[in-house]
Each structure stands twice: as structure tokens, then as C-alpha cells.
Amino acid sequence: MRTALRPIMVVVAALFIGLAARDLARRWESGAPIDIRPAFVALSVLPLALGLVVLGLAWAFILEELTGRPIPRWPAIALHIESQAARYIPGKVGVPLFRMLGAPRIGATSAEVGSSFAIEFTSFIAVGAMVGFGLLAAGGEQFAGANALIGRWRLPVLLALGAVLVALMTVDRARAPERVRKLLAPEGRGPLMPARLPLVHAVYSLTWAAHGACAALAVGATPGAAIGGSGLFVLAPIAGFLAMATPGGIGVREALLSVGLAPAVGPAAALGAALISRATSLAVDVGGLLIARLLCRRAAPR
Template structure:
């Protein structure tokens, strides 16, 4: 995958007008901050799902587990991210099993929101480009390019119709995996998923801003009109990279979609190749900094934190010198 993307990127760069590569580092800091801010709604959703499963985890502890868990996606299969998040809430109001489950459900919600945003904004990203003109020959696609709001409405209606089914599946899965004592408290109503999707959708706007800043950082002339295309490209590329479980961190898959969706735009062009690479580096550096900071700052659980969740946590072991009051024991 990486080799194919590299071959495509080299061809695109050679076909474009040659010009000096200009790097504007001033845009890198806002790109990193916007990326980290884009995950704050997901942290809130993660904590909301924990509460629905009977867990009481503070926002700072949830953020610590969430941002540290990002590093697990670079292991093939990406499941280690869920394990890290579930492990880091133990002793902070949560249990490993329910924490891992909530992390998995949040990931599905977040990636689903990214895919929905990407598909809804795809007509905006392709409108007026050569790629859009080539796709215009397919039945119905030209109609969507001329009326991009219809794509947004179709995605919204499809999501609304799918919410009851998804809520039932999430609840059934959670009941099977949650501790026996917490199963009756586990309920994921369609409204909870709708709120989660809306919150994560806001997060993808920030990820799009981060991508837009990276385009500017490599010398692209992206304007405000290109922001919607960046939001859609960031959501679609990240969701596709997540679906490619064989690619650690979606490497190669994310870059391929970013290059193909952004390169036809006049304000981006060949800068899409450099922007995709810089975006990967900025996002990785931001994840490392946030994970290191939160892990060590919140390494000691706050005073008064329960050893487990309110429901389903094991009791504290008896003291070594405890005397059993029952006779003969």
C-alpha cells in the first residue's frame, strides 16, 4: 500500500508544475492543536458511554486513557488502542471490561461520523475539479455535484434510520460483555448514539481545520472555500484508514485518499502530496506529546477515587491481619 501510494505521489508531483518546496512552520502548531481539540468531543462520548454502563470516570482520567490509547492504533489490528483505554481507567472509577467495550463503541461512533461527514461533503470537494468532471458521466453523480445539499440530506436520513438498529446492536453487545451486576444498567438509546455522532461530527470539523493548516504549511494556497473539502477528506480518509486493519495507523490508505481528493483542487494541487505527509507527522507528534503529558501528569489517581466502577467492580481484598468473626474459622 505504501509503495503504491508513493508511486502515485511521485507521478502526481512530476506532472505538476515544478516549483520550490516552501515550508511555513508557523502553521504546524495550529495544525497540531486543532487535531488534539478534534478528539475532545470523542473523549466526552467515551465518558458518556462509560456512564451509561454504570461507570463513573472523571473527564481528566477519560482524556488520559483516550489520548494514550491513540498510540495503540499503530499496532496491526488496532485493537491495542481499546486495551490501553480500558486498562487506564481501572482504579479511576472504571473496570477493564466495560472500559474496553466503551472504547470500542466510541471508536465505531467516531469513525462512523467521519465516514458520514466525508461522504456528505464529497460533492463539495469534487465540485469544479477535473475528477468531478470525469465522475459526471456516471448516472446521478452530476446531479449531486450540482446539488451538494442533497448528499448531506441523504446521509442525515440514512443515519437517522440506522440509529434504532445500531442502538439495539450496541445494547446487546454491551449486555453480553458487561459484568453481571451491571447488565441491567446498560442501555444505549438511539438518542445517545445521535448525540455521540453529532459530537464527533464537530470533532471532524477540527480535524479538517488541521488538514487545511497543513496545506498552508507546505505552501498551498488553500482558501476558506477549501475548508469543507478538507473536513470531508479528513473524515473519509481517517475512517478508511481505520477500516484497513492491516495498515498500522491507516498508513498508506489515509494518504492515498487525501492525495486523490485534494490534488484536483486549484488551491492545493501537488501540495496534497506534501500535505498528506506533513499531516501524518503532525498528528503523530501531537499524539505523542498529549499521551506523554497526560500519562505522567495524571499518573497517580486523584484522592478519593474508587478502586472500581460503581457497578460490577470487585470488592477490596481483606486486610492481611483481618480476623474472621465466625467461630471455627
């Protein structure tokens, strides 16, 4: 099954990446002309590349907490990077499935990898929302509209997410409800989530904020607007991932960025920043996938 599914998933992911690239080119050509600063476009790639490694490292930490044994760092990071390409499969089911298929490569079971995805997803959403909302709140009057849109439900959502994080980091898994234990299949004792995981995910969120600031500067935003709007680039991938039907959050992410950035940089520049963000993230995903495959082939026993 693994042998049959892997090439199918790769082909489907590549197909959606190609369609996304074509759609980006079409939308870019139909938009109003804007002045692009290539240096900032190139600079925006670096935080995304760092983020791939940071996110993979965070996943290795989760597996070590669940299994109670060391997980090989670079093979786990490589598998995580490979699975990220599966975001472009509708329904996002390819992400956990791809990791479960590669579980033997890092000495883990499919059940352990599946459990780790649920914990990773919780921390990723909670920490990303906290960082994104925090940066957006510091953006001032330029982003008052975006803050007003989310202000009604921001506080209760953040409190609920924070409570879930604290529970996962402090409550012994043996005391978790039976349904939770059966679903996650955790072994041993101790919390399900390592205390360092939210910190690592906070670093990952900041890499997206840095990327967003560079993308905004690339279309002529002032430094204040670029930094203030960087929180939108943290929240947009979360919104795109939660939109399960859309491959890679295509459309959802761009809509949130275009609407949120428009008051600060103008509609045309806001769309330009959104498209730059999508194009560079696609390039990093593809480049990371190719590098991860190369590393895995070199590390494989001959």
C-alpha cells in the same frame, strides 16, 4: 499481565511512530519542491490537540451511559489519549486492550470498557463519514473526481450508518437481541448510546476538517480549495483506521489525501499536505501521550 503488557505496547507503539517518521522524511525529500507556509503548519496542530480532548470526553459519556455512574473526566480523557498511541500497533487491537488494562484507574471494568469501544467505533465511523462526505460534496467541481469515486455507494452507506445510530440512541438495551446483550454485557436499562455522543463526534470531525484546511493552506491552496477539501481529512483517518493491517493507517491515509487533493492543488502540493498532516498528527499523538502520562503520575496516590 497488565504490568507485563503495558511496557511492551509502549515500546511497539514508539517503534512504529519512529518508522513512520523516517518514512515521512524520505518521501518528503524525494518529492518536488513546494512552498511551505510554516504559520499554517503550526496552526494545523491546534485543532488536533483539541480533538484529543473532545474524543476522550465522548468516550467518558459512553461509559457513563453504560455503567449508570459518573466517570472521572480527566483520568478518562488521559487514558483515552494514551490508548490512541496504540493505533500504531498493527491490527489496532492495542487501542481497546490499552483501555481495558487501565480500566481500574477510572472505576470501570474491562468488560465495560470493551463494550464502550464497540459503541464508540460505530459512532466515530458513522458521524465521521457523514461530516466528511458532506464537506466533500460542498467542495464543488474541484473535487468532482473524488465525489464520483465514492458516489455510487455513499448514499446507501450513509443511510445504513444513520439507521444504526438512531437504533443505538433510541432502543432500550433490554430489548436488544440476546447475542448483542451478551457481547456488550450492558447493565441496567436505556439506550446503549447517549444522544449527545454523535454531536460530540461531529465536533471532533470538524477539528480534523479545520486541521485539513490549515494543512492545505500550508502548501498554497486557495481558501476555497482548502475548505472544500477538508472533508478528505475527515475521511482519511477513518479509512486508515479501517485498514486494520497498517499501523496508524500509514500509507492508506496519505494515498487518499494525495489522490483526492491533487486536482485542486496539484500532485506535489497534495503529497505535501498529506505528509504535513501525518507529521503534525504524530507530533500531537506523542505530545498528548507524554502529557497524559505526566497527569496520571501526578494524580496517582502516593
